Amino acid sequence: MNDTRTGQLTTQWSIPTFARAHLWLETESGCVPVEGPHGLFTLPAPADLLILRWGGAEGSALVALPWQTDSLNWNGQARVGGTVEAIHMMSVANLEVGLAILIIEGQPLQPQASPYPTAAQRTQLPYRLPEFFDGIESDVDPTVTTWLVPEDSGLLGLAQDAMSNNLRLYLQGSLQAAWRDVAAIPLALEAATIFPR
Numbered sequence: 001m002n003d004t005r006t007g008q009l010t011t012q013w014s015i016p017t018f019a020r021a022h023l024w025l026e027t028e029s030g031c032v033p034v035e036g037p038h039g040l041f042t043l044p045a046p047a048d049l050l051i052l053r054w055g056g057a058e059g060s061a062l063v064a065l066p067w068q069t070d071s072l073n074w075n076g077q078a079r080v081g082g083t084v085e086a087i088h089m090m091s092v093a094n095l096e097v098g099l100a101i102l103i104i105e106g107q108p109l110q111p112q113a114s115p116y117p118t119a120a121q122r123t124q125l126p127y128r129l130p131e132f133f134d135g136i137e138s139d140v141d142p143t144v145t146t147w148l149v150p151e152d153s154g155l156l157g158l159a160q161d162a163m164s165n166n167l168r169l170y171l172q173g174s175l176q177a178a179w180r181d182v183a184a185i186p187l188a189l190e191a192a193t194i195f196p197r
Contacts, residue, residue, distance in 0.1 A: 004046035004067075009039025011071045016177035024053045025065075031057035039074070051108060051140055054185050060143040062185075064108040076175040078187050079113070080145055081136040082106015084163035089151065092182060098151035101183055102159050104171060105144055107136045115170050115193035132168045132195040146183040147171055155189050168195045 009015070014037040015023065023034045027047035033056075034041045043050075048067050052074065053059040062078040086103040113135030117127040149156050162169050170193040179186035 004069075005043045007041060007069070008071050009034045009041065009052070009074045010076075011038070011073050013075045015039055015076075016175065016180070018177060018180045019175060022054050022059070024056050024059060026051040026053050026057060026061075038071075049111075049137075051137070053143075054145075060145045060185055061108045061137075061140050062145065062187075064111055064137045064140070066111045077172065078145065078174065079109040079170070079172050080104060080106040081109050081113075081132060081168065081170045082142060082145075083166070083168055084159050085144075087156075087159065087163060090182075095150075099182070100149050100151055100156050100159075102147040102149065102171075102189065103144060104147060104169075105142050106169075106171070107138065107140045107142050109135050109170060110137055113170070115191075130170075130193065130195070132170070135170065145171075145187060146185050147173060147187045147189040148176070148179055148183060149189040153189075155192050158192050158194055159189075162194050165197075167197060169193060170195075 024031050025041055027043055027050055029045040032041050050065045052062045054062055065072045082104045084102055085105050088101040090099055092099050115130050171189060172191040173187045173189045176186045176188040
């Protein structure tokens with residue numbers, strides 16, 4: 001491919017069949033669907049930053065991706081900063097513990113945003129405290145995403161504290177085909193960072 005408008009969303013990871021019709025890439029020049037197991041796309045114009053949306057131009061923003069030639073190397077991950085607006089608890093057949101669905105209103109995190117100094121940032125001194133608003137894509141309007149977490153996970157307690165105290169969170173997780181019948185956007189919550197007011 002090797003140009004500035006065409007590429008694919010994934011490299012080795014295959015987009016689950018149920019999700020393929022729901023993934024769209026948005027840039028300043030428009031929003032286009034991705035196609036097939038690796039999400040082939042053609043942008044209306046070159047762009048440095050792409051927002052992966054669920055459902056179309058008005059759909060939920062899942063992640064911000066920097067332009068890369070040939071493939072954006074997405075692996076099903078979602079990264080959002082926002083607030084917990086509701087928590088729904090339920091039991092699911094064949095799951096021994098209950099399942100919580102977090103309804104989040106938020107914006108995608110910037111590609112370089114990190115909730116803590118990682119091992120890759122070891123030599124980038126001095127270390128900075130994370131600041132919620134420094135890490136979000138503020139030009140993207142807030143949207144609603146759904147995040148699933150087992151009721152026995154410490155992440156659920158963190159989310160409950162955030163909702164009770166009206167605190168903001170960074171959430172990271174991945175699209176889960178196994179939970180496609182549970183929620184519109186089945187994102188499994190894998191990590192969260194809570195921020196003071």
